[in-house]
Amino acid sequence: MPEGHSVHRIARQFDRNFVGRTVTASSPQGRFAEGASVLDGREVVSARAVGKQMFLEFDGDLWLRVHLGLYGAWDFAGEILVDPTIASANGRMGQTNQRGTDLDAAGDVVLDADGENSLASIGAPRRARGRVRMSEQTHGLGGDTEEWPPPVVGQVRLRLLSAETCADLRGPTACQLQTPDEVAAAIAKLGPDPLVDDAAAGEERFTATVRRKPTSIGLLLMDQGVVSGIGNVYRAELLYRALLDPHTPGKLVPEEIVRDIWRDWSRLLVIGVETGQMMTMDDLDSEAYRRAMASRDDRHWVYHRAGLPCRVCGTEIVVEEMAARKLYWCPSCQK
């Protein structure tokens, strides 16, 4: 998936391009026909993201909850204006982590070959289907000759169409209408999200929870009830950056390290939302950094690097199954 950063980007796109507009709703695929008919003709009132879930509010106290799951995605088309908070492809970094390296001056970020950074498609890593029409404030590359509304391609669970904008949802794990109470209940089950919760309160909640549990920190970071928005990539990278063995029970992780992990996640999430990429590396030597950023499969410290030498100590990165997910880590750096 789409870890937390993608969902926040999607919510901002809805905020910028759908809120305040009336939509025609349909389910070309048919699997959300009933829900679409309820949404049809309503105005979009607000959009919010919490962790990996997005909540879209419609007039009449009606909410749509969407979870993209493993391969869901939203495709945007039409006169999509770029939310200024996600417009930049240039990441700003400036921080240190447990490794003690200075995370600074990322320089130009190479755009994702897989379109993750695309303005037209956000979600599972795949090429954009949507077309974003040119306008003075738009970054899109499309011409003005496309059909309107755009032809439906493939399996579209839900299409939301305003006069100028179109959003197609495909492959979600959850797409469900909810009452305000149900939305509140869904959010209440989630751990703190750095972009939703107050920084200090979120840190306290996360720290207290982790320090109470015998469960391994590797599992805790993936538990959406402990902290929202972290997925398999961010988990591996956060643990590497903290130089922490993923098997360490939560209650045995030093409190300061737990707090560092929360703060590191907060920073990485902000960078991810701004750039549309899961930026987790810092400034090795610039040549290695540039190479890592240019290559889709080689831009992380440990994720997807099983058998390759650790970028710092040269030890082979290992992969193991943890709760049916691949866990990558450096057995030498992470103690």
Place this chain on the structure above:
DNA sequence: CATCGATGTTGAG
């Protein structure tokens, strides 16, 4: 062209 796997979650057994 067939098969696999993936940034995820749920629910059955």
Place this chain on the structure above:
DNA sequence: TCAACCTCGATGG
């Protein structure tokens, strides 16, 4: 613990 969900790019023949 594991299959199912549901989509599609990558991989291999």
